[in-house]
Amino acid sequence: MTTAGLDDERIILCLNSGSSSVKFALFQCREPKERLLARGAVERIGLQAGLLRVLGPAKEILAELNRDFADHNVAVHAALDALASLNLPRPEAVGHRLVHGGAERDSPTIVDPRLLADLKKLIAFAPLHLPAEIKGIEAVSRRFPGILQVACFDTAFHRRLPEMAQRFPLPRTIWDHGVRKYGFHGLSYEYILDVLGEAARGRTIIAHLGNGASMAAVRDGQPLDTTMGFTPTGGLMMGTRCGDLDPGILLYLFREKGRSVAGIEDLVNHQSGLLGVSGISSDMKTLLEMKNNDPRASLAVEMFCYHARKHIGALAAVLEGLETLVFTGGIGERAAPVRRSVCRGLAYLGIKLDPALNESHAGTISTAGSSCKVLVVPTDEDLMIARHTYNVSSDREGPGRSSSRDGTGKH
Template sequence: MARVDTHVLVVNAGSSSLKLRVLSPDDEVTAGADLPAPRGAADSADIRKAIESFGRVDAVGHRVVHGGTLYAAPVLIDAEVRRGIESLTDLAPLHQPKSLAALDAVSAVLPGAPAVACFDTAFHATIGDAAATYALPAEWRARWTLRRYGFHGLSHAYASRRVAELLGAPPDAPDGLRVVTCHLGAGASLAAVLSGRSADTTMGFTPLEGLVMATRSGTVDPGLVLWLEDHAGTPSAELGEALEYRSGLAGLAGTSDMREVLSRAAAGDPRAVLGRDVYLHRLRASIGAMAAAMDGLDAIVFTGGVGENSAEIRIRAAAGLGFLGVRVDESRNAENGADDYDIGADGTRVRAFVIAAREDKQIAGEVRSVLAR
């Protein structure tokens, strides 16, 4: 990515907090704050106070969850782009309003600083039609653009680029490199990254599809959902709330905290054992599917809160991937190093890494790239 001498304020609006980080031209974090946002928006006075304490800020990068088919790359924000982002609210009703609230609040403090929208869906815009298309009636797909968008793209983009660096591949053209990036956190998804471009991913039209997550169900049979609505009389709003907030590990094990799940499973708690095993079964199966999308695998990356911090999940996941050539060294895996590190066993064909999730670096790089055009 092109670099300019720019200090970038990275704005990440989450479900209950607003994360602000200032990155220097060398991607060092020079200032930051995590502000509470209990109703989806942080207090404007707190935002102003934080930003005014940060010192130099030349540009702003906003993480925006959904770019739909409008935005397949980062874009300089103007009034038209803001309207475009707002028009996608129906596709991400839980996330888009928070991003817009943060955009407006930060712009009020820094009206002269260029602001760039960086989209979590954009990295997956390169997915081919075979992977992106749902087998639904053509008139539905034409009317509503029903397709698989994928999410966590900023994390997948950074992790795949970082592992290419560690493997010595050219940073802008890692030709032929086949990487499965595993973003495992409260939300979780995989990406098949071929030659630096997303070829497939596990999340789809919404972030509910794919892996078992902390409170989200991941993929379920749509017929099951229809049965609950038609035969059990479950209202659609209740179905949505249950699939989003009361499923996943929380529904299986009674807790959404992977650390607690593993601790209880080690003590023989049957619900926790089931939760752990269902999580791993779906994870291993999906890694296999991502490898198949690239006709093989050269490296696997674990990132995100669970991916970075749970040596047990990494070793158990790898234990079912020997057929792909994945083998993890137990002592390296147990180290939980502070930096990005290799956990693969010596002599294995497929390399395995733990990479710290740094969406802030990815966003700062995208901001500089847009400004350098």
């Protein structure tokens, strides 16, 4: 995990701030492994009937609170109050998941005024995510003035992509303005590669399939390409996002149908994907349950799998072959019918699924004779954030600090 000493134990809080929710996890980090103490979420921030729930390591409910949470500051303080009321240790450092770090940030970074200023300049690149994430950082600063905070960027992993993969076929001046493929889900990809270890050597495609979905082509640990592009809207078909789209469609909607920029943004991010095609739901589990009786659900599921299968073929071309295919994310880990459909027709890449292993969500779901190994690996982005934050805090402060239950930081 790091070069810190064996007795260098730290309590790390991980925060993932969304537009109307805050997810959190508390870890006890000590070489060579980490221990989850609690995780939870505050939901419906800024709306009526908010919910705060804290779960233990075995997913048992430790605390639950139904009330309104006016903003992210109130939500973060409520989450910290709930953790303190459970006599859990106060965090010594806080790691934040940030969807975007721009072109220059290629590793976890200590939060300071300069970083915050840089993040605010990037809001135009990620207007749906960065404002809430910045609010989460500011809320922690109010609760624990001076505490070490570390920004962990979903884009950092992809900064090692070859320039050819990062560029769009647009004029050079557009590149100079920062328009390029940034890629996302980087923390998930980092975690999967950590889990795979030596098994990640060779040509690997990691398919992070969830409500947001993307894939990455990795060779010997080096990313070569990814499906998401300038924003998390591009690439694969997703729960409510359209994925790759002919830009002429957007011009047509704007010019001929009078769609506003805000309307088009809502269309491609919140009305499309599984929800848009089915007209029923963005939830894959719901659509799988309905697909045999509702042709709209069936079409949405099959389109999702078709687009995923097509992107695997494209990324295999980038890799010049394929030795390992990894499914992760909520759909990738738990939807056996989706894995089966995605892999159908990929025998030319050496992919042969074992039906029984696939249905049981085994770690390896390919047959013994499959030249391409197909794996199911649960991701844990919170744990990746905890590891990054532990490493940064250890490098900054040196070994020897221990966790403390003194002071809840209550306001």
